Amino acid sequence: MIGLPATITTCLFDLDGVLTSTASLHRAAWKRAFDELLGRRGSGEFTDEDYAAYVDGRPRLDGVRAFVASRGLDLPEGSPDDPPDVDTVHGVGTRKNDLVLRMIDEQGVEPFPGSERYLTAVREAGLAIGVVTSSANAENVLAAAGLDRFVQARVDGVTITTEGLRGKPAPDSFLACARLLGAEPAAAAVFEDALAGVEAGRAGRFGHVVGVDRADQAEALRRHGADVVVTDLAELLEVPPT
Ligand SMILES: O=P(O)(O)OC[C@H]1O[C@@H](O)[C@H](O)[C@@H](O)[C@@H]1O
Numbered sequence: 001m002i003g004l005p006a007t008i009t010t011c012l013f014d015l016d017g018v019l020t021s022t023a024s025l026h027r028a029a030w031k032r033a034f035d036e037l038l039g040r041r042g043s044g045e046f047t048d049e050d051y052a053a054y055v056d057g058r059p060r061l062d063g064v065r066a067f068v069a070s071r072g073l074d075l076p077e078g079s080p081d082d083p084p085d086v087d088t089v090h091g092v093g094t095r096k097n098d099l100v101l102r103m104i105d106e107q108g109v110e111p112f113p114g115s116e117r118y119l120t121a122v123r124e125a126g127l128a129i130g131v132v133t134s135s136a137n138a139e140n141v142l143a144a145a146g147l148d149r150f151v152q153a154r155v156d157g158v159t160i161t162t163e164g165l166r167g168k169p170a171p172d173s174f175l176a177c178a179r180l181l182g183a184e185p186a187a188a189a190v191f192e193d194a195l196a197g198v199e200a201g202r203a204g205r206f207g208h209v210v211g212v213d214r215a216d217q218a219e220a221l222r223r224h225g226a227d228v229v230v231t232d233l234a235e236l237l238e239v240p241p242t
Contacts, residue, residue: 002121003236008207010183011122012174014057015133015156017193018212018233019115020145022104026135027051029100033092034067040087043071052217057194059134059157059167060093101137109144114234119150121237128152130177132190134160134167153180169196171204178206191233198225210236 004011017023027048034046046067054070055063068075068089078088084095122129129150131138136157142148155177159165165172171185178188189208190201195217201209202225210233211218211226218229230236 001237001239002118002125002127003239004127004189005208007187008127008189010128010130010178010181010188011191012130012132012177012188012206013115013119013191014193014197014212015131015138015141016135017056017214018191019111019119019131019147020141021110021112022141023056023193023214025100025103025107027056029096029103030055030063032099033096036095037068037073037075037087037092038071041071041073043073048215052195052215052220057134057168057192057196057200059160060097060136061089062134062167064089064092064096097137104137104141104144109141111145111147112232114232116147118233118236119147123150128181128183130154130181131156132173132177133157134173136161153177155180168194169199169203171200171206174200174204174206178204192221192226195220195224201225 013019016026031046038045050067054066076088078090080090082088082091084098130153131151132155134157138156155173160167160173174190178185185204186207188206190206191210192198193212193214198209198211198221209225209227211221211229213221213229213231221229
């Protein structure tokens with residue numbers, strides 16, 4: 001009993017906020033990095049609404065670009081070698097990454113217990129498991145959480161860059177992972193906590209999109225593409241089979 005339509009053979013899980021509690025660390029690191037920039041530019045501080053609308057779920061540099069555009073700020077692109085204190089898209093991205101890596105190191109990475117139970121049930125039910133995340137830090141986070149043992153295919157921020165995929169809300173990363181697992185989109189379920197993520201699930205015409213509400217945004221998750229919304233993946237274990 002895993003609470004999915006019987007046609008689903010493959011589960012594609014986002015990582016931060018769906019399997020691990022690292023979403024809050026990402027949000028806090030983004031806030032510090034952006035507030036420093038916004039202070040210098042005389043713009044109001046970075047809010048949870050900004051995070052949900054422009055940054056959550058997107059690849060790192062896409063998040064910087066989308067947010068600064070929303071404030072009408074002009075930020076040069078810069079280059080990947082830019083140090084963290086330089087006001088460029090790359091500089092701000094590097095600053096945020098330094099901050100989040102420090103937080104992960106200090107606070108550790110915990111899987112959500114309900115997610116670990118759900119992964120166990122999905123594996124026992126014989127479905128394929130993929131992880132699809134925009135984070136370039138996914139390999140380490142999955143290992144630190146002890147969840148890598150469940151994962152048969154992974155498409156992450158590194159894959160997105162090396163293969164030139166469009167990031168969420170485009171469906172490319174989910175489609176690439178479904179291909180790796182030999183599944184048609186209609187036979188795959190997407191599990192996402194970000195608005196950009198459920199939007200990607202809808203854009204890719206996946207068979208089922210589960211919104212995971214970690215930020216009191218159930219309605220918005222439905223509007224952006226979730227077929228069902230849960231607050232914890234273990235709730236799906238209680239859904240009677242259809
Ligand atoms: O900066 P990273 O680790 O490559 O992650 C990119 C994005 O990954 C997503 O999983 C997070 O929701 C975002 O907050 C984050 O910005």
